[in-house]
Amino acid sequence: MKNIIRKILSLDLVISGIALIILVILTFLGSLMRYIMNSPIIWQEEVQIGLAIWVIFFGASAAFRYSNHIAIDMIVDMFPKNIQRIIEVIIAVVTISVLFFMLINGKNLVLQFIKTNRSTNILHIPSQYIYLAIPVGCFLMIVNYIIAEIKVIFGKDLIGLGEEE
Numbered sequence: 743m744k745n746i747i748r749k750i751l752s753l754d755l756v757i758s759g760i761a762l763i764i765l766v767i768l769t770f771l772g773s774l775m776r777y778i779m780n781s782p783i784i785w786q787e788e789v790q791i792g793l794a795i796w797v798i799f800f801g802a803s804a805a806f807r808y809s810n811h812i813a814i815d816m817i818v819d820m821f822p823k824n825i826q827r828i829i830e831v832i833i834a835v836v837t838i839s840v841l842f843f844m845l846i847n848g849k850n851l852v853l854q855f856i857k858t859n860r861s862t863n864i865l866h867i868p869s870q871y872i873y874l875a876i877p878v879g880c881f882l883m884i885v886n887y888i889i890a891e892i893k894v895i896f897g898k899d900l901i902g903l904g905e906e907e
Contacts, residue, residue: 751807751889754882758800765793788862792872799879807886809894834891841880841887848876 768789776782805811818829854860855869862869893899 751882751885754800754803754879758797758804761793761796761800765790765797785864788864788867792867795872796875799875800882803879803882803886806883806890809890837887838884841884845877845880845884848873848880852877
């Protein structure tokens with residue numbers, strides 16, 4: 743069971759990695775086509791925006807899992823150990839609250855796109871597929887952040903997500 747949960751929660755790294763590779767290749771090809779062949783790829787920007795959203799939200803989820811997100815430890819380290827714990831709990835509560843807020847609003851955005859049948863202009867990709875990365879990515883960030891914080895506070899890696907794969 744641990745292995746199944748671990749694989750599901752590790753999909754963010756795979757998805758963001760594949761999206762990033764496609765994004766880089768598409769950007770390179772788009773530059774070649776525009777400046778060398780003088781024939782731009784008209785749908786390039788639509789796909790780049792969608793891929794960037796998926797890279798950002800799923801890549802951030804993976805960063806939370808490995809505690810590679812940006813943090814200002816220097817300021818927290820200036821306080822005594824007992825105060826540091828309190829500050830870390832406050833930071834955790836604020837972080838989870840912001841992610842939960844983004845999750846709810848991302849879900850509402852996706853539902854609005856479903857209701858209005860909104861799609862991209864050129865390829866007619868339904869917008870909900872592009873922006874679904876926001877609530878799903880935020881949910882995965884919350885789960886990975888909680889697991890990482892439990893590991894830091896209690897020294898227990900619940901399902902082995904902190905290990906390199």
